[in-house]
Amino acid sequence: MSKDKEHFRIAHREAWIGVALAVFNFIWWFGFAYGLGGKSPSSYHYILGLPAWFFYSCVLGFIVMVVLVTVVVKLWFVEVPFEEEEGEES
Numbered sequence: 001m002s003k004d005k006e007h008f009r010i011a012h013r014e015a016w017i018g019v020a021l022a023v024f025n026f027i028w029w030f031g032f033a034y035g036l037g038g039k040s041p042s043s044y045h046y047i048l049g050l051p052a053w054f055f056y057s058c059v060l061g062f063i064v065m066v067v068l069v070t071v072v073v074k075l076w077f078v079e080v081p082f083e084e085e086e087g088e089e090s
Contacts, residue, residue: 032057
């Protein structure tokens with residue numbers, strides 16, 4: 001397999017991983033925001049002074065996504081050199 005095809009294969013796989021993370025983030029946010037936030041405000045539970053739906057969807061969701069992205073980048077993303085190697089000509 002040529003180097004260019006290998007680079008595109010890696011980029012394609014990593015792009016799909018990014019899409020999966022974005023979809024997961026949206027489902028997390030939507031589930032907590034509308035699942036817990038669809039009630040009457042008088043029945044809200046509060047965590048650290050924030051409504052539970054906001055805390056879980058925005059605060060905890062952000063922390064979960066930071067951890068997930070960090071783990072994914074360290075485990076599955078690979079460094080791809082874009083410079084041509086010395087001695088290699090087009």
